[in-house]
Amino acid sequence: MSEKKEIKIAAAKGRPMLTWVGKRPLRSVTAFPAQHVETFSPADVGAIHESPVWKDWPAAYPQGGLLFHGDNKEVLGHLLANGFRGKVKLIYIDPPFDSGADYVRKVQLRGGAATAKIDGESYALGEQIQYTDIWANDNYLQFMYERLMLLRELLAEDGSIYLHCDQRKQHHLRCILDEIFGSDSFRNQISRIKCNPKNFERTAFGNIHDIVFFYAKGQNNTWNDQVEELDSEDMERLFGKTTEDGKKYTTVALHASGERKGPTGEPWRGIKPPPGRHWAYVPEMLDKFDDDGRIEWSSTGNPRLILYAEDQGNRRVQDVWTMKDPIYSIYPTEKNNDLLCRIIHASTRPGDLILDCFIGSGTTAAVAQKLGRRWIGCDINKGAIQTTAKRLQGIMVEQARAIHESPLRLPGMESGEGAAPAPTQLSFTVWRVNDYDLKIQRNEAIQLACEHVGVERLPSDSFFDGKLGKKLVKIVPFEHPLSPLDLEELKRELEARPELENTVVFVCLGIELAARTWIEDWNRLRKGAETVNKIEVIELRTDEKYGNFIKHEPAAAKVAIARAGDSITVTIEDFISPTILKRLDMDTPLFKAKIADWRSQIDCVMVDTAYDGAVFNVVLADVPAKKTDLIDGAYTLPAPEGKTTVAVKIVDMLGEEVLVTEGI
Structure with a gap:
């Protein structure tokens, strides 16, 4: 999609400006074409696509979620070249933290088979290095600088960006954000409590928080106040007074900062506001407070407003959030759903477009989908794309079922008090930019x-x-x-x-x-x-000493595909992954003896009953809910009229795909 071309990028003009070795301004970026490789749509989405939120959607893309596999610098350039400049309302990114760690995707065979470590290996079975977060300072800063420049171009004028980081690079990243977005665009430095207190750091205080920087593109960014419930400890601390009948309460000032002309600046009941301040309420409201017994008068005659604990069940959210990451996660840097939920509620409205270019396990897209927002995600990691796609398939299937059971629940409308908006889309497509579909990571x-x-x-x-x-x-x-x-x-x-x-x-x-x-x-x-x-x-292919290095044996499947009247049957009869065999360091007979069911090697199965040879449209997706569950392996689907090509895509536990097609 689109030809390769150069996209101009505006210069960063904010202050201060951080300097590092090899700093280069990003004046342009190459926009590569995108190849459409997969479509998922569990239901008729015609009514959803009639929603007015799609009126400015680029015509080159189908109306639905977009998931890109590729280097995010190239993906962002592609989006700029294809109609998304200034369209994104919210950007959330959780980039590598320059932590010096190798993040791995832990994978084990299904059905509980072969989960132990293999002797002599540093990783458990099926671990794959997803990305190596080992960059010297200068490389890391240039990496982030270029991507933040591109993200600024994609952000709407009333949009916001949230950048998640930790203590290692937060000071550098804030300087870069000030330079690119301007210091006036800074809104918050949010401290997120990520884990329980640590006891193993003997020479320093334990680190239990990370940082989320919140910047706006302009001065009129979308904003929705967020509140949170007060817990019992807060209630006891904040409401330290008790009435004669046992009601807990506290008092707050009835005046506010700044002098005013008019009623709020005049004396009330003979009492003037303190110098440099004014009454926070008009005299009529002050009279009502007093008549209702809501004013406590001090011994010096100073009035204060009474707030009862029973009436104050929540408060505005401040800049310290207690939202710990999942203990058992599907991805090494998976983030808390509540964190994304709060950010999305605060800075967007239903139908707005959200972007995460370090999509990881897909939390941003998953929460956006549940909250009725549009979304775009990308990652250089094929494992991340597969994990996100499976997660979103499950969510969309549930949403489609709910809409089918409650037909009055239309896009953009609430189904009940406090309910989430209906989904803005019930389909997504997967794209590849600049051919990053490597057989080996x-x-x-x-x-x-x-x-x-x-x-x-x-x-x-x-x-x-x-x-x-x-x-x-x-x-x-x-x-x-x-x-x-x-x-x-x-x-x-x-x-x-x-x-x-x-x-x-x-x-x-x-x-x-x-x-x-x-x-x-x-x-x-x-x-x-x-x-x-x-x-x-x-x-490594031809060198006399080191040649013949790459000898990749692809996974293979035996699949029977047949037409029976108005139905198509698909039966997977056998599957083997030489890569998994190599990881297990077993020969085939021993593998068969230890793992009796070949289905334990398979992560998921997808079927397209009308494959056109280019784009895979997912008609059926068999994605077991638990690691202990196996795929079914046998499927019956409605047959299209006339001759068709059936395609079966099998993904093994290491992310390798096998595509079997047959014309029937």
Whole structure:
């Protein structure tokens, strides 16, 4: 969708301006096309799409949720190029915290099979590195700077952005937010209590909170006051006085800051407001308070308003929130639903568009869907996209069922007092930007390459991935060959670090002809035993010593598809994932003996009964609710008229997909 093109980005003009090594302004971004790969729609959504909230929706996209798989910098550029500039009402992001941690997606086989650790492995069965949060300060700051610049362009004039971070980078990120959005746009620094008190930090106070920065695009951002119930401890603390008949109460001042002309600035019952202040209520209201016995007079004749505990069940939400993350989560950085619920209620209205470009487990999209908002999510992680898609499928199926049972519950209307708005959409589509659908995830590929070649990892280095003896190693992302652009990046890095004299080894899956010429010219100027920064290449497909590295055996399925009258039957007869076998370090007979049911390898099954060869439209989704549940494996569906192609997509527990098609 759309051709590749450059999208201009306005400069950041706020103050102060943070400086770091290699800081570069983002003047433009390349907008790549998006490939439509999947559609999910559990019900007839025609009535929903007639809602006026869709009137400004870009015509190039179907009206529904959008889930993008790709680098979010490229996805954001794509959105800017395709009609979403200034359309997003709320942005919530929970980016990597530069924490020095490897986040992993813990996966185990279904049915409770083979959940123990395998001897000699550092991770339990099925763990996949999702992204490595190990960046030096400067790389991390440039990464966040560029994405926040793009997010500002997408945000509506009355929109808001909430950035979730922790104590490691909060001071830097606030400076960047001030620079991009302007310090006048700052609204809050929210402290979120994330866990119980810690006892293991012996030389410092335990950290139990993280930070959410709240900035507005303009001065008239959408805002809805939020209130929270007072607990018994608060009630006791705030209402410390007791009447003769046992009622708890407190008193507050009847005047407010600032002088006023008119009735509230005049004496009331002969009493003047204190200097520099005025009465908070008009005289008629003050008289009513006094007649109702709601004013307590001090010994000096100062009136104060009485507030009874029984009438004060809640208060406005302040900037400290106690909302702990899930104990048992489906994703390593999954956030509390209540956190997103409060943010969405505060800064949007039903039908507004919400964006999360670090979607992770999909909490933002899930809560937005439940609260009747439109949403866009993206992640570079295929595991995150799969997790989010499954989560949203379950929510939409439940919502479609509820609408079917209560036909009067229309989009944008409440079904009862205090009920959530009806869903704005009951479908979503999945897109891929710049072909990030890799068979092997980057961080896992790096780890395997390092083990294969014998590279010692350098997790603290901002540029190099490891060392091979005294040589520095840079691993090129496996989705593209070594190119002159990679070499130019190395040249800039070496110029910034003149103390480095090591030979540099590039490890890659291929090399462009122009890159070979570049390296030859570079090394031609560096002859002799004392020269520095020579470049070597290990091409993992053809290298004499390290070649034949990638030998990926895809998962395979035996599926029977047949037509019987007006129905189509789909029966999965067998499934095997060589990748899972390798993780288990078992041969096939032993695997069969230990895991009797092949279905334990399968995470979910989806069926499209009219597959066009390009976009997969989900007609049936078998997503077991619990890890101990297995897929059914046998399905009967209505048959379309005439000849059709049935497609069955099977996703294993490591996220690998198998697509089986048959024309019937």
